Amino acid sequence: xxxxxxxTKQEMDQIELLIGKILRVGVAVAGTVMFVGLVAFFITxxxxxxxxxxxxxxxxxxxxxxxxxxxxVMMLGLFLLILxxxxxxxxxxxxxxxxxxxxYVWITIGVLAILVIAMIIxxx
Amino acid sequence: xxxxxFIMLVVGVVAGFGGAILGLGGGIIVTPVLTLAFGLxxxxxxxxxxxxxxxxxxxxxxxxxxxxxxxxxxxxFLEIFTTIGALTGAILSGFFNSTFxxxxxxxxxxxxxxxxxxxxxxxEKPLIKAQPDPTAEKLKLNSSFYDVASKQQVDYQVEKxxxxxxxxxxxxxxxxxxxxxxxxxKVMAMDSMMKMPLKPSSATSNLMMGVTAAASATxxxxxxSINPMIAVPIALGILGGSTVxxxxxxxxxxxxxxxxxxxxxFLIAIQMILKGFGVNV
Numbered sequence: 001x002x003x004x005x006x007x008t009k010q011e012m013d014q015i016e017l018l019i020g021k022i023l024r025v026g027v028a029v030a031g032t033v034m035f036v037g038l039v040a041f042f043i044t045x046x047x048x049x050x051x052x053x054x055x056x057x058x059x060x061x062x063x064x065x066x067x068x069x070x071x072x073v074m075m076l077g078l079f080l081l082i083l084x085x086x087x088x089x090x091x092x093x094x095x096x097x098x099x100x101x102x103x104y105v106w107i108t109i110g111v112l113a114i115l116v117i118a119m120i121i122x123x124x
Numbered sequence: 125x126x127x128x129x130f131i132m133l134v135v136g137v138v139a140g141f142g143g144a145i146l147g148l149g150g151g152i153i154v155t156p157v158l159t160l161a162f163g164l165x166x167x168x169x170x171x172x173x174x175x176x177x178x179x180x181x182x183x184x185x186x187x188x189x190x191x192x193x194x195x196x197x198x199x200x201f202l203e204i205f206t207t208i209g210a211l212t213g214a215i216l217s218g219f220f221n222s223t224f225x226x227x228x229x230x231x232x233x234x235x236x237x238x239x240x241x242x243x244x245x246x247x248e249k250p251l252i253k254a255q256p257d258p259t260a261e262k263l264k265l266n267s268s269f270y271d272v273a274s275k276q277q278v279d280y281q282v283e284k285x286x287x288x289x290x291x292x293x294x295x296x297x298x299x300x301x302x303x304x305x306x307x308x309x310k311v312m313a314m315d316s317m318m319k320m321p322l323k324p325s326s327a328t329s330n331l332m333m334g335v336t337a338a339a340s341a342t343x344x345x346x347x348x349s350i351n352p353m354i355a356v357p358i359a360l361g362i363l364g365g366s367t368v369x370x371x372x373x374x375x376x377x378x379x380x381x382x383x384x385x386x387x388x389x390f391l392i393a394i395q396m397i398l399k400g401f402g403v404n405v
Contacts (some may be wrong), residue, residue, distance in 0.1 A: 006297040014327060023182060026182075027182045027183065027363060031359075031363050033362060034356045034359060034360055035360060036149070036359065037352070037356065038129070038356050041353075042125075042126065043131075052351075054348075054352050056345065056346055056347070056348045057346065065381075071352050074184040074352035074353075074356045075345075075350075075352055077356065078175060078345065078350060078352060078355055078356065079345060079361065081175065081178055081179060081359055082153075082175070082178060082266065082341045082342060082345060082377065083337050083338075084182045084334065085181060085182065085334035085337070085338040086335075086338050088331075088334070088335065089200075089203075089335060092196065092200060094240060096200075101264075103263070103264075104197060104201075104251055107200050107201055107204065108200050110204055111200060111203045111204055111207060111335065114204070114211065114339060115207060115335070115339055115342075117211070117227070117340060117345060118207070118210075118211045118214075118257070118338075118339040118342050119342045121211065121215070121343065122214075122342040122344075122345065122346040122347070123342070123344035123346050
């Protein structure tokens, strides 16, 4: 029994390290995109949009990215940042699956489903 | 514009550092600063704040994941309740006016600081051992961690899972409604209700806050409450501040953490309530 507990413990440690690494990449990418957008705004002196406006739909953001509008880049960076915890949930599903912990695979899929529903409700 | 960006960056660094140390989302600092000090519309403050919460959580978790303080199973199980609460809160927030939001924010902080003060006065060793709980066994929520401050391995059990889950739903609701991480409520659910030690509670709360916030952040993102000129510099500042803060937090004692916690929350609470009544301090 204690052997089993010890093994689970080690597996969890490895999983946590893996999640940490993946998360670090996600955060670095989001941070870089936000930083590039902010620098572009100060260099060009324009947000690419009139007045106090910024793009808030996927369509508007991608249209803005195509012509490298600074606010579109910044909004993309913010969205990537919002996705980092979602990424952590996705990775956790695989991590629990690797451990053969079916109960927690389902629990974590449940969490992901709620996040996806939130995104759909938000975007409508 | 450059000056404002620099100020937001500094707000981010302070919020990230303080948020990580106190096990809060950083949002609890950002919203009062933006509304009280800069007079920003509370709806935009909430939008920037929810981004701040995610940045604090992701920044802090990077440091936390290197040791075994946090409890991933507790986090994922309770996350079901917080995300449902957060989504509900974000949708409801559109129906309330600023006065109500200020008032609610203040009351929430006041309750929390009182609760922590009581615990601080109560006893030197706040950790009461949890009773063996079949639900916790079944869900494999019991765990252990290495306490850096006291230099020993601590095994712990958790109990009262339904009660903890209910508080977590409330924490998610407050998070979605007010753009905070509800770290204070999350820590309370784990440490007071479920009898988890404070350090794994704080670390697990830090991880959970990001996921909870993501549920409501998407709603705020698409409805235009997240202003890039405010949210981006704050997020960048926080990513730096929280990484440092979460490392420092490990070396502090539970009592020290609470002693910082209480007066900060109390002062902010009073200010937010006064602001709700239209008084600017």
